[in-house]
């Protein structure tokens with residue numbers, strides 16, 4: 001079989017499926033959401049896998065496990081370039097080579113300084129590698145993670161509520177909620193899809209926020225962001241924040257240095 005530098009129709013369809021599989025993974029926890037489909041020489045799907053979050057097997061390893069680690073002659077279609085490093089788990093590049101995979105088709109190059117280079121390692125081992133397949137769709141799925149890895153800093157969402165004329169509350173503090181139900185629910189969904197939520201001590205002292213992610217009926221959602229408070233003033237012992245399930249039982253860390261603009 002001659003080497004194909006572009007993905008064929010089966011691989012393009014498998015990449016679409018791999019994107020769906022990737023979406024089953026968690027948005028939080030620091031790792032990207034990744035999906036993987038193994039195809040036989042006729043383009044039929046023989047196994048699927050996805051990454052369930054930091055510390056668990058990567059998508060390729062999940063898929064390989066379903067063929068008992070024997071992937072001789074198979075093609076791996078994976079949304080992210082297979083990793084090449086020992087992190088919390090081992091390198092997928094070596095696992096794919098060891099399993100006898102013939103060809104790897106991936107979406108986006110891994111931007112991580114330690115994890116990158118899986119494509120090159122696979123090629124050196126004689127595996128056909130095609131990158132950049134459905135790259136725009138993978139970029140969209142992994143926008144936050146990719147931006148954070150490429151820039152070397154967290155993805156930050158700024159949220160505020162204000163009236164059209166720029167007010168946040170009534171001058172006497174009586175109107176605490178100025179947004180409607182739909183907007184508030186959106187805020188809780190955002191909270192549940194982020195690792196941390198940050199406020200200043202001024203907000204803690206004025207509003208006594210709980211900073212939890214809650215559903216329509218006020219129930220706690222399954223993922224809670226870690227609350228982070230920036231400032232010098234102490235957080236009262238009876239602050240709602242202290243009952244947050246993601247809060248540390250330790251006293252709030254003191255930030256002893258002033259941040260200076262760079």
Ligand code: AOF
Pocket residue numbers: 030031032033034035050051054055056057058059060080081082083086087088089090092110112115
């Ligand atoms: C893959 N397949 O399914 C994922 C990858 O600490 P670790 O071992 O979990 O490694 C995390 C890094 O591995 C992460 O930052 C990213 O570069 C890559 N994620 N790679 O081949 C996967 N989730």
Ligand code: ZN
Pocket residue numbers: 058059060082083084090091092093
């Ligand atoms: Zn990996």
